[in-house]
Amino acid sequence: MEKFSFLFFAVSLVLITAEEVHAVMGSYRHHHGSVKLFVFGDSYVDTGNWGKSVATSWKLPYGITFPGKPAGRFSDGRVLTDYIASFLGIRSPVPYQWRKMGTKLLPYGMNFAYGGTGVFNTLVNGPNMTTQINFFQQLLEEKWYTKHDLDSSIALVCLAGNDYGTYLAGKGTMQGLPAFTTSVVHQLSLNLKRIHELGVKKIAVTAMGPVGCLPVSTASSSYQNCSETQNSVSKFHNQILQQTVQKLNNQSKESAFVILNLYGAFMSALKGQENHLGNSKFNFPLKPCCMGVTSEYSCGSVDVNGTKRYTVCEHPESSFFWDKVHPSQNGWHAVYSALRPFLHQLY
Ligand SMILES: *[C@@H]1O[C@H](CO)[C@@H](O)[C@H](O)[C@H]1NC(C)=O
Ligand SMILES: *[C@@H]1O[C@H](CO)[C@@H](O)[C@H](O)[C@H]1NC(C)=O
Ligand SMILES: *[C@@H]1O[C@H](CO)[C@@H](O)[C@H](O)[C@H]1NC(C)=O
Ligand SMILES: *[C@@H]1O[C@H](CO)[C@@H](O)[C@H](O)[C@H]1NC(C)=O
Numbered sequence: 206m207e208k209f210s211f212l213f214f215a216v217s218l219v220l221i222t223a224e225e226v227h228a229v230m231g232s233y234r235h236h237h238g239s240v241k242l243f244v245f246g247d248s249y250v251d252t253g254n255w256g257k258s259v260a261t262s263w264k265l266p267y268g269i270t271f272p273g274k275p276a277g278r279f280s281d282g283r284v285l286t287d288y289i290a291s292f293l294g295i296r297s298p299v300p301y302q303w304r305k306m307g308t309k310l311l312p313y314g315m316n317f318a319y320g321g322t323g324v325f326n327t328l329v330n331g332p333n334m335t336t337q338i339n340f341f342q343q344l345l346e347e348k349w350y351t352k353h354d355l356d357s358s359i360a361l362v363c364l365a366g367n368d369y370g371t372y373l374a375g376k377g378t379m380q381g382l383p384a385f386t387t388s389v390v391h392q393l394s395l396n397l398k399r400i401h402e403l404g405v406k407k408i409a410v411t412a413m414g415p416v417g418c419l420p421v422s423t424a425s426s427s428y429q430n431c432s433e434t435q436n437s438v439s440k441f442h443n444q445i446l447q448q449t450v451q452k453l454n455n456q457s458k459e460s461a462f463v464i465l466n467l468y469g470a471f472m473s474a475l476k477g478q479e480n481h482l483g484n485s486k487f488n489f490p491l492k493p494c495c496m497g498v499t500s501e502y503s504c505g506s507v508d509v510n511g512t513k514r515y516t517v518c519e520h521p522e523s524s525f526f527w528d529k530v531h532p533s534q535n536g537w538h539a540v541y542s543a544l545r546p547f548l549h550q551l552y
Contacts, residue, residue, distance in 0.1 A: 241295075241298070241359070242313060245317050245337045245361070245400070246318040246363030246365070247323065248279040248320030248321060248531060249284060249411070250318040251278070251284070251300075251316070251319055252284065253303065253316075254301055255331070260320065261504070262277050263275045263276075266495055266505065266515070267504075267505060270534050271283050279528075281495070281527050282537075283537060284531075284534075285363065285411075285537055286298070286361065289541075293359065296313050297310075299311060299313070301316060301317045304349075317337040317338075317340050318337065319332055324389055327367045327371040334364075338396060355404035356406060357406070359406075359409065360405045360408040361409050362396065363411045364410075364413065365530075366414075366416050366438070368385075369416070369438055379434075383441065393410070394449045397453060398453065407463065409465050411464075411465045412465065412468050412469075413438075413467065414467040414468055415436045415471050416439050417433060417434065417437075418471065419530050420526050420530070443468055446464065463551060469543070470540045471532075473543045474540045474542070477539060478490040478525050493524070494521045495518070495521075495527055496529075497514055504529070522534075524536070
């Protein structure tokens with residue numbers, strides 16, 4: 206039996222003021238005035254909602270590439286949110302936890318995502334997606350944003366798979382997974398509808414990436430082979446999601462809901478990585494850059510006496526994965542490049 210241990214834990218925050226998002230000015234702003242981005246989900250899009258004391262994302266070596274020190278992202282640098290924001294021609298929106306300090310960033314929207322969470326409660330004690338949307342609704346009631354603001358807004362909703370990680374950790378078997386997938390996607394569709402009903406005009410939801418290709422799944426093959434069994438979890442989720450979103454769009458007048466195909470984007474980015482690296486010494490595109498020295502440790506681990514118990518690769522800029530479950534900035538950039546041809550759907 207395969208061991209299922211993928212969980213997208215994100216723990217921790219960002220120096221918002223120092224943030225210098227590499228903005229590729231999209232044409233979006235010219236058409237729509239000031240677009241705002243509202244973000245819901247987990248560590249693939251969290252830019253710093255967890256507290257500094259709880260999250261590994263606030264520990265070295267997270268953030269070493271961008272912004273240069275740990276800042277609450279679960280990567281060495283930028284994550285999906287930052288690239289989507291740059292596509293829209295705006296700065297990365299302020300994390301919800303920092304809204305009172307991040308007034309300069311308020312015009313760009315807000316990020317409600319917490320690493321490790323899902324549509325249901327998971328192994329981390331963070332706000333599930335329903336609670337994240339409650340935070341959003343509360344702020345709308347408090348008039349942080351007007352209806353007019355929402356007219357030119359986009360939501361980014363990301364579900365990397367923590368619900369499945371939690372389910373499989375509890376059950377230890379894939380039995381019952383199809384029914385569970387149906388309930389995950391059903392809850393997700395209620396969430397998407399609710400965000401739309403709150404006034405957001407366009408909602409992008411990520412398909413699941415290939416969880417069987419994450420280092421946590423490929424370690425047993427020395428990072429050589431993706432696990433097809435675990436990838437089937439993603440594929441089934443994505444199939445149900447596709448049908449569900451088609452139905453939602455059928456019910457809404459404009460096609461309000463768009464799927465961002467992370468599965469295909471990860472796969473083509475990984476392939477590009479292979480070709481690019483060819484027969485060079487980096488011939489394990491699935492191997493993470495940052496790892497614990499042994500399996501008891503992970504990226505960011507230190508002993509009680511402060512001794513580092515992890516290693517960081519020599520060239521983070523050429524690795525796809527940063528740690529066991531998260532892409533590096535280079536990885537996210539490659540994923541973004543693969544998604545880019547489809548992002549006109551956000552207009
Ligand atoms: C979300 O979390 C709240 C608080 O723990 C809980 O009451 C609610 O049932 C959860 N929602 C879902 C859909 O799991
Ligand atoms: C990886 O897959 C290849 C091709 O399917 C196979 O030949 C090889 O034995 C696998 N390696 C491991 C370590 O499982
Ligand atoms: C969309 O709605 C039309 C008419 O209501 C229906 O015939 C069609 O089957 C629907 N398509 C999907 C994918 O639900
Ligand atoms: C720190 O503690 C570990 C055991 O936990 C020990 O092996 C190591 O030598 C110690 N390092 C220092 C610098 O004291």
